[in-house]
Amino acid sequence: MGTLIKKDLSSPTRPKITKQFFYRKVIPVLFVLPILLIHMTVVLGPSISSIYFSLTEWNGIGPAKFIGLANFQKITTDRQYIHAFQNNLIWLLFFLTIPIAMALIAASLIAPLKKGGLFFRAILFIPYILPSVITASIWKDLLHIDIGLGGVAARLGMPFLNIAYFGRTDTALLAAAFVDNWHWWGFLMVLFLTAMQSVPQELYDAAKIDGANRWNEFIHVTLPGIRPTLVFMLLMTGIWSFLAFDYVWITTQGGPAGASELLSILVFKNAFQRFNAGYAAAIGLTMSFFAGIIIGIFQILRKRGWEI
Amino acid sequence: MNLMRRFVIVLVVATLLLASCAPSSTQAPASQQTGGTTESGQTSEKKPTITLWLDSGGDATQLQCMIDNIVGNFNKKGNSFTVEAQPLANSWDATRTAITGGGGPDIVITPGPSFAYEMAKAGQLLALDQYAQEFGWDKQFLPWALSLGKVDGKLYSIPHEIETLVLYYNKTVFEQHGWKPPKTIDEYLKLVEDIKAAGLIPNAAGNSDWKPADEHYWSIFVNHMAGPQKVYDALTGKIPWTDPDFEKAIDTMNQLFMNGDFMGSLDRYYTTKSTEFLTALGDGKAAMAPSGTWWMGTIGNYFGEKANNSNDWDWVPFPTTDGSPLFTLGIGSTYSINAATKYPKESAQFLTYYFSPEAQSISITQCGIAPAPINLTTQQLKGIDPRRARLIEELSKAAANGQYGYTTWTFWPPKSDVYIYDEIEKVWAKQVTVQDYLKGLNDLFQEELKAGNIPPIPERK
Numbered sequence: 199m200g201t202l203i204k205k206d207l208s209s210p211t212r213p214k215i216t217k218q219f220f221y222r223k224v225i226p227v228l229f230v231l232p233i234l235l236i237h238m239t240v241v242l243g244p245s246i247s248s249i250y251f252s253l254t255e256w257n258g259i260g261p262a263k264f265i266g267l268a269n270f271q272k273i274t275t276d277r278q279y280i281h282a283f284q285n286n287l288i289w290l291l292f293f294l295t296i297p298i299a300m301a302l303i304a305a306s307l308i309a310p311l312k313k314g315g316l317f318f319r320a321i322l323f324i325p326y327i328l329p330s331v332i333t334a335s336i337w338k339d340l341l342h343i344d345i346g347l348g349g350v351a352a353r354l355g356m357p358f359l360n361i362a363y364f365g366r367t368d369t370a371l372l373a374a375a376f377v378d379n380w381h382w383w384g385f386l387m388v389l390f391l392t393a394m395q396s397v398p399q400e401l402y403d404a405a406k407i408d409g410a411n412r413w414n415e416f417i418h419v420t421l422p423g424i425r426p427t428l429v430f431m432l433l434m435t436g437i438w439s440f441l442a443f444d445y446v447w448i449t450t451q452g453g454p455a456g457a458s459e460l461l462s463i464l465v466f467k468n469a470f471q472r473f474n475a476g477y478a479a480a481i482g483l484t485m486s487f488f489a490g491i492i493i494g495i496f497q498i499l500r501k502r503g504w505e506i
Numbered sequence: 507m508n509l510m511r512r513f514v515i516v517l518v519v520a521t522l523l524l525a526s527c528a529p530s531s532t533q534a535p536a537s538q539q540t541g542g543t544t545e546s547g548q549t550s551e552k553k554p555t556i557t558l559w560l561d562s563g564g565d566a567t568q569l570q571c572m573i574d575n576i577v578g579n580f581n582k583k584g585n586s587f588t589v590e591a592q593p594l595a596n597s598w599d600a601t602r603t604a605i606t607g608g609g610g611p612d613i614v615i616t617p618g619p620s621f622a623y624e625m626a627k628a629g630q631l632l633a634l635d636q637y638a639q640e641f642g643w644d645k646q647f648l649p650w651a652l653s654l655g656k657v658d659g660k661l662y663s664i665p666h667e668i669e670t671l672v673l674y675y676n677k678t679v680f681e682q683h684g685w686k687p688p689k690t691i692d693e694y695l696k697l698v699e700d701i702k703a704a705g706l707i708p709n710a711a712g713n714s715d716w717k718p719a720d721e722h723y724w725s726i727f728v729n730h731m732a733g734p735q736k737v738y739d740a741l742t743g744k745i746p747w748t749d750p751d752f753e754k755a756i757d758t759m760n761q762l763f764m765n766g767d768f769m770g771s772l773d774r775y776y777t778t779k780s781t782e783f784l785t786a787l788g789d790g791k792a793a794m795a796p797s798g799t800w801w802m803g804t805i806g807n808y809f810g811e812k813a814n815n816s817n818d819w820d821w822v823p824f825p826t827t828d829g830s831p832l833f834t835l836g837i838g839s840t841y842s843i844n845a846a847t848k849y850p851k852e853s854a855q856f857l858t859y860y861f862s863p864e865a866q867s868i869s870i871t872q873c874g875i876a877p878a879p880i881n882l883t884t885q886q887l888k889g890i891d892p893r894r895a896r897l898i899e900e901l902s903k904a905a906a907n908g909q910y911g912y913t914t915w916t917f918w919p920p921k922s923d924v925y926i927y928d929e930i931e932k933v934w935a936k937q938v939t940v941q942d943y944l945k946g947l948n949d950l951f952q953e954e955l956k957a958g959n960i961p962p963i964p965e966r967k
Contacts, residue, residue, distance in 0.1 A: 258602065259602060259605075259628045260624070260627060260628025260629070261628070338714075342777060343774060362773035364777050365775070365777035366776075453717055453776060454772070454773075454776045454931050455935035455937060456928070456932065457935075467924065472921045473624060
């Protein structure tokens with residue numbers, strides 16, 4: 199039996215809602231509340247439900263049957279999953295190197311420009327704001343055999359370039375990555391350019407006095423100066439690489455023969471074509487897990503004193 | 507006091523914000539009560555509205571024609587309710603999601619019997635038997651057609667857009683070279699070599715804009731080479747998919763694909779859109795195109811004056827081993843009634859009109875949409891291209907005589923269906939042998955058979 203303590207609500211010791219408390223605590227919560235509720239409805243709710251559905255056999259229509267970890271067991275022996283995961287690693291490697299290198303080179307070339315910098319920045323940024331369906335459809339035609347750029351190259355005496363880039367198992371994934379990169383690297387370039395412009399000029403002047411050339415300046419002044427932006431974009435690229443879907447779906451739909459199949463494509467096919475929504479949820483969770491690993495690595499490095 | 511007033515204002519603003527985020531209607535399904543206002547300003551009696559969601563991803567002209575001339579005509583007939591047809595992008599995904607959430611349209615359209623089958627098993631569709639009897643649907647449809655919509659002996663869906671696979675050919679090119687449309691598989695294979703020798707592409711084809719197009723060719727070769735009886739036996743679990751006749755059929759198809767007899771080469775096949783292969787057929791760069799009858803309404807655009815060439819086209823049934831005509835049947839979509847509808851009878855009344863010869867005649871003659879499997883008279887087909895009229899006539903006759911096969915997208919369960927067109931490309935890429943491919947199909951199919959996921963299969967005659 200517990201002791202019933204009767205509080206005197208009219209007691210003068212009762213905490214009073216002060217004006218300051220109201221403004222500092224209540225008002226911000228009220229303003230955040232609508233978006234919090236929306237977020238809980240459209241993000242948190244489905245996220246939690248997808249954890250549940252990953253433990254079920256569900257066709258996406260009727261009732262779900264609880265099967266424990268069977269979907270995750272299946273993943274470990276699913277050849278399609280392993281192949282798609284390997285493709286995701288290739289995709290990750292591609293986007294951690296090619297666009298980052300392109301963006302760094304372009305930004306470091308544009309940064310010193312006194313005139314015309316804005317023009318180049320705008321031109322290279324435009325692909326990023328084009329809808330993926332338009333970009334991918336245009337490149338599908340541009341990389342078409344005979345009638346695309348390959349056909350032009352063939353007429354100029356380079357027939358070896360006239361191939362069906364999206365139709366060959368050895369080129370389809372890289373062709374889709376190329377198209378995705380075409381829209382992506384301009385965005386990276388603008389971010390790096392902005393970061394480079396905030397590096398103090400004095401550092402470059404000091405480097406010049408020390409006899410540094412352009413390359414030395416880039417390695418010893420520019421890169422350390424933009425490190426927070428660079429590392430953040432490496433982190434985001436790592437996470438986004440596991441979510442890549444639209445460019446591959448529009449250009450190849452994961453084909454031919456699964457050559458460009460990514461985990462996201464596998465999720466779509468299982469959920470909407472094979473009536474395997476439970477398994478699709480399990481694959482989706484593993485994608486979140488891989489993204490979580492990347493974030494975890496960065497957190498560990500940060501705790502160990504890395505300035506990132 | 508001032509503080510309280512501000513608190514109330516903030517609360518009201520927050521409430522309004524939340525209210526604006528809420529759905530406009532919580533009524534499920536999407537049936538509405540529409541009322542009008544009379545001239546005197548009094549509200550008239552509310553008239554129910556039943557809804558159907560149509561996919562806006564196809565031919566926009568055909569869709570608008572259907573809304574104006576079929577749904578519109580129905581609404582003009584002075585019924586006690588109105589029908590609202592709403593075009594939606596990816597309407598099937600929207601329908602499936604809404605119905606799982608307890609809402610959705612009153613009339614449910616699915617992409618085929620296997621999808622309707624899954625929904626019926628989940629209790630999301632209304633059994634239609636009483637309406638079929640009351641409105642005489644069983645007399646209106648071709649005998650095999652309604653059986654496709656049955657689950658555990660009850661009718662849940664009505665087939666629409668009857669499809670089959672035929673061999674289109676460039677009639678002018680054939681005449682110039684003295685070729686005759688093939689009747690047997692041997693004649694077809696010989697013709698493929700002759701066409702190649704003449705420097706043309708034997709078969710115009712491509713799956714760039716529709717990856718599942720692979721299954722069109724799979725359906726053709728398996729049915730037309732192994733025969734529909736064998737396919738029926740496998741679909742009903744009497745024989746496995748590893749049967750040597752299926753292996754032979756897949757082998758023949760593989761050889762043709764790997765030899766470049768479809769669009770010149772495999773990589774070209776993978777990157778050719780449907781408009782491109784039809785153009786190749788129309789221009790005479792390709793001589794034949796084994797494909798679906800869904801092109802019947804538009805293939806004429808690739809021939810003659812419209813396409814700046816002087817060519818003409820025609821079709822024949824795709825050849826069979828023994829030369830007898832065979833039509834591999836498919837259903838493009840199905841219509842059902844949402845189990846949660848408030849207006850089941852009204853929905854059934856609309857379906858009765860929609861599948862009537864009057865509406866289906868408008869559908870095919872004015873909108874160019876493939877008709878439902880119902881009996882249509884020659885008069886009701888007046889005005890359509892004679893080649894298309896011939897197809898409808900021959901198809902009805904063949905179906906009545908049991909000369910029909912089974913398309914994968916209509917009669918295979920979903921996982922096996924996706925396996926068929928996803929994995930066949932791995933055989934073409936020489937990553938998997940034909941034997942392993944068929945074994946994988948058989949394993950998956952037996953699982954789905956055991957789980958009771960096979961759609962109803964029309965029996966052989």
